[in-house]
Amino acid sequence: MNAPPALPRVFIVEDETMLAMLMEAMLEDLGYATAFHASTLADGLNYALTGQYDLAILDVNIIGGTSFPIAAAITGRGIPFVFCSGYGRVGIPDLWANRHCIAKPFSEAQLGEALKEVLAGGIASSSAAPNSM
Structure with a gap:
C-alpha cells in the first residue's frame, strides 16, 4: 500500500494573528x-x-520592517512565494514586480489560484482584486 502524497508545506509570514489563523484554515x-x-x-x-x-x-x-529580505532569502533557495498586502502592489519595489501579489482581503479561491500558479512555475505578476476574506 502506498503512502498518501505529502501535502505541500506553506511558510506564512503575517504579523496579524487572526489573519494568519484564517490563512491557515484556508490552506x-x-x-x-x-x-x-x-x-x-x-x-x-x-x-x-x-x-x-x-x-x-x-x-x-x-513587525520589524518589510518581508523583502525574506523574499530574497527564499528566492536564493529557489522556492516560490506570493506576496500579500492590504495595499495591493503599492510599495512593492521594481525588483519584485514580476512576483504574484494578492490584495487583502482575498478569498480562498483567489489564494488557491495564486498558489497553484506559483507552484506551476509562473512568477508573473497578478494583483487579485480585493474580496471578502
Missing part, C-alpha cells in the same frame, strides 16, 4: 499544510533560510 481547505508561521522579520528570515517548506505567503509589511 487546509485547499489541501496545503502550514509549515511555519512567522510574525516578525527576524523569525521569518531565520525560517526562510533554514526551514523545510514548498512555498510561502509573505505579508509585505510586518
Whole structure:
C-alpha cells in the first residue's frame, strides 16, 4: 500500500494573528499544510533560510520592517512565494514586480489560484482584486 502524497508545506509570514489563523484554515481547505508561521522579520528570515517548506505567503509589511529580505532569502533557495498586502502592489519595489501579489482581503479561491500558479512555475505578476476574506 502506498503512502498518501505529502501535502505541500506553506511558510506564512503575517504579523496579524487572526489573519494568519484564517490563512491557515484556508490552506487546509485547499489541501496545503502550514509549515511555519512567522510574525516578525527576524523569525521569518531565520525560517526562510533554514526551514523545510514548498512555498510561502509573505505579508509585505510586518513587525520589524518589510518581508523583502525574506523574499530574497527564499528566492536564493529557489522556492516560490506570493506576496500579500492590504495595499495591493503599492510599495512593492521594481525588483519584485514580476512576483504574484494578492490584495487583502482575498478569498480562498483567489489564494488557491495564486498558489497553484506559483507552484506551476509562473512568477508573473497578478494583483487579485480585493474580496471578502
